[in-house]
Amino acid sequence: SLSIAYVMTMFAILRQPTRYVVAGFLSSTSRKSTSRSNTPTTVITCREYREKARGDGGMFCDGLKLSRRPYCRNDKIALYSTTASQEAEYQTLEGHDVYEAEQTIKKSRFIGLAKHCTSWEDAQAFVSNIRNVHPKARHVCFGMCVNPGTERSSDDGEPTGTAGSPILNAIKGENLSDTVCVVVRYSGGIKLGAGGLIRAYGGSARLALRVAPKEILIPRTTLRLVTSSANAGSVYDLVAKANGETGGEEYNAKGEVEMTVVCETSLVDDLTANLRDATRGQITFIEEDNNE
Numbered sequence: 001s002l003s004i005a006y007v008m009t010m011f012a013i014l015r016q017p018t019r020y021v022v023a024g025f026l027s028s029t030s031r032k033s034t035s036r037s038n039t040p041t042t043v044i045t046c047r048e049y050r051e052k053a054r055g056d057g058g059m060f061c062d063g064l065k066l067s068r069r070p071y072c073r074n075d076k077i078a079l080y081s082t083t084a085s086q087e088a089e090y091q092t093l094e095g096h097d098v099y100e101a102e103q104t105i106k107k108s109r110f111i112g113l114a115k116h117c118t119s120w121e122d123a124q125a126f127v128s129n130i131r132n133v134h135p136k137a138r139h140v141c142f143g144m145c146v147n148p149g150t151e152r153s154s155d156d157g158e159p160t161g162t163a164g165s166p167i168l169n170a171i172k173g174e175n176l177s178d179t180v181c182v183v184v185r186y187s188g189g190i191k192l193g194a195g196g197l198i199r200a201y202g203g204s205a206r207l208a209l210r211v212a213p214k215e216i217l218i219p220r221t222t223l224r225l226v227t228s229s230a231n232a233g234s235v236y237d238l239v240a241k242a243n244g245e246t247g248g249e250e251y252n253a254k255g256e257v258e259m260t261v262v263c264e265t266s267l268v269d270d271l272t273a274n275l276r277d278a279t280r281g282q283i284t285f286i287e288e289d290n291n292e
Contacts, residue, residue, distance in 0.1 A: 089216050089217070090175060090176065090216075090217040091174075091175060091176055091177075091214040091215060091216055091217055092116050092178040092214070092215060093114060093115060093116040093179055093209075093212045093213070093214065093215075094212065094214060094215045095213075096115065096116060097115065097212075098113055098115045099113070099115065099208055099209070099211050099212035100112065100113050100114075100208055100211075101204065101207035101208040101210075102204075102207075103200075103203070103204055103207060105196070105200050106188060106190040106192060106196070107188025107189060108185055108186065108187050108188040108190065108192065108200070109185070109186040109188070110183055110184070110185055110200050110201070110203075110204040111134075111183065111184040111185075111186075111204070112181065112182070112183050112204040112205050112206075112207050112208030112209075113130060113181070113182045113183075113184070113208055114179060114180065114181040114182075114205070114208040114209050115179075116178055116179060117144065117146065117178060117179065117180040118146065118178055119146060120144065120146065120152060122180075123142070123144040123146070123152070123180040126180050126182070127140065127142050127154075127180070130182045130184065134184045137184045137185060137186055138157075138185050138186060138187040139155075139156045139157050139158055139163065139184070139185040139187075140156050140182060140183075140184050140185075141153075141154055141155055141156045141158060141164050141167060141182070141183050141201060142154055142156075142164065142167060142182040142183070143164055143166075143167035143168030143169075143170070143171055143180070143181055143205065144168070144171075144179070144180040144181075145168065145171050145172060145176065145178070145179055146177065146178050147177060147178070151168055153167060153168045158185075158201075159194055159197065161194075161198075162194050162197035162198050162201065163183065163197060163201045164201075166197075166198045166199075166201045166202030166205065167181050167182075167201055167202065167205040169202060170202050170205035170209060171205070171209065173206070174206070174210070176209065176214075177217055178217055179209070181205045181208060181209060183201050183204045183205055183208075185200075185201075218264055219264065219265040219266070220262055220263065220264055220265060221262070221263065221264075221265045221268045222260060222261070222262050223260070223261045223262075223263075223268070223272070223285055224248075224258065224259075224260050224261075224286050225258070225259060225261060225275070225283055225284065225285050225286065226252075226256050226257070226258045226283070226284045227256060227257060227275075227279050227282055227284070228255065228256055228257075228279070228282055229251060229255050229256060229257045231257075231278070231279045231282065231283065232257050232259075234275075234278040234279065235259070235261075235275060235279075235283075238271065238274050238275055238278060239271070242263050242264075242267050243263065243264070243267075244262055244263030244264075244267075245261070245262045245263070246259050246260065246261055246262075247260050247262075248260040258286075272285065
């Protein structure tokens with residue numbers, strides 16, 4: 001009968017192994033997957049995925065990598081945390097130019113502006129300048145990622161999580177660091193809803209980020225040191241040979257010079273060892289700031 005056939009069909013469906021969409025591919029629990037051996041950060045259904053990630057193009061959600069498209073609303077998606085060790089080298093925006101893109105959605109004007117930055121103070125100055133340039137804008141929202149790992153964002157009056165987080169996710173989704181992105185909104189009087197705002201802010205940020213040329217981000221470390229002024233010449237020579245930079249020189253009453261040295265993180269150990277040898281140990285590193 002029809003009811004028996006229906007029951008048999010449902011039983012067959014329920015017996016099928018649960019499928020997982022993992023970082024862009026579909027795998028079955030009935031077959032051992034060799035692509036990943038670690039435990040997923042979390043597992044959500046495709047329905048939850050659509051609700052959370054629809055506004056982010058199905059690529060990233062809350063900093064977690066997802067598949068591009070879910071396959072069935074009852075399938076489950078395994079989410080893995082994205083870490084530096086799992087990703088390729090980080091990039092940043094080239095130079096110090098401001099890269100801009102604009103789109104209009106339901107009469108609201110969204111302007112995305114992005115640039116390279118090296119610190120929270122640098123990002124703050126950029127955001128403040130954008131506010132001055134657009135004093136009549138309804139909202140000036142932003143996301144910033146430096147080091148990578150140091151993150152900040154602001155919804156600037158938009159509903160919580162609908163502006164700053166999508167912008168920040170766009171930066172991380174492009175595998176960028178040392179980057180700040182601002183999205184300016186001139187409201188057109190038509191409400192977009194939470195999902196519409198997430199799509200608008202995230203999409204505007206990606207447009208600006210994608211028009212910008214990129215360069216590999218080389219981790220650099222800042223050292224603050226003190227040594228006798230008689231050793232200053234040796235310090236300058238060794239730092240120059242390591243393709244580093246010096247600055248912030250100050251002299252104290254003891255005739256010592258204090259300065260800041262910046263060089264690639266991979267060269268720090270060799271440089272500090274060479275500086276100790278050249279100064280016969282008469283050097284002190286009083287501050288160290290890793291920008292990895």
